[in-house]
Amino acid sequence: MNTSMDFTLDIQLLNQIAHDKPNKHVTMSVLLDLHKAFDTISHEILIKRMENMGIRGVAQLWFKSYLSDRKQFIELSTTNPPLKHSVRSTPRLNPWTNFTLIYINDIKHSSILSILCFADDTTVSYSSQNIPDLYNVMLVELERLNQ
Numbered sequence: 001m002n003t004s005m006d007f008t009l010d011i012q013l014l015n016q017i018a019h020d021k022p023n024k025h026v027t028m029s030v031l032l033d034l035h036k037a038f039d040t041i042s043h044e045i046l047i048k049r050m051e052n053m054g055i056r057g058v059a060q061l062w063f064k065s066y067l068s069d070r071k072q073f074i075e076l077s078t079t080n081p082p083l084k085h086s087v088r089s090t091p092r093l094n095p096w097t098n099f100t101l102i103y104i105n106d107i108k109h110s111s112i113l114s115i116l117c118f119a120d121d122t123t124v125s126y127s128s129q130n131i132p133d134l135y136n137v138m139l140v141e142l143e144r145l146n147q
Helices: 004-023 035-039 043-052 057-067 099-103 131-146
Strands: 026-033 070-072 084-086 114-118 121-128
Touching (some): 004 026, 004 114, 026 131, 043 099, 121 131
Antiparallel strands (some): 070 084
């Protein structure tokens, strides 16, 4: 189901492609769903990024406390394994307060690709007149973003 924000991202992408058309560029886009990103966030890196954004002192200590000593389990059939400490997963909050947004806030500065983000939906695009170049740049930049 498309939200109004999805629609806005669609319009931004279409505007980018339309801008490249007069130059006879071909645009390649890859749509990424970072849903599992919630489960890969390092608490240590998240706290450091918050500090870089100016979240320090009491607020930083609150977030550290909130993220530390979290426990989780996976329910299998009718048996419940013991709770295990989590050092990577973050709680799911609404998109505006989502820790993932803080974690990937600087993604736009990490690549030459055009990057459109909303919550866990990300679209990366690149335009070129040379299709082999387009393909190679996209592969290299996707690997860079993966790292």
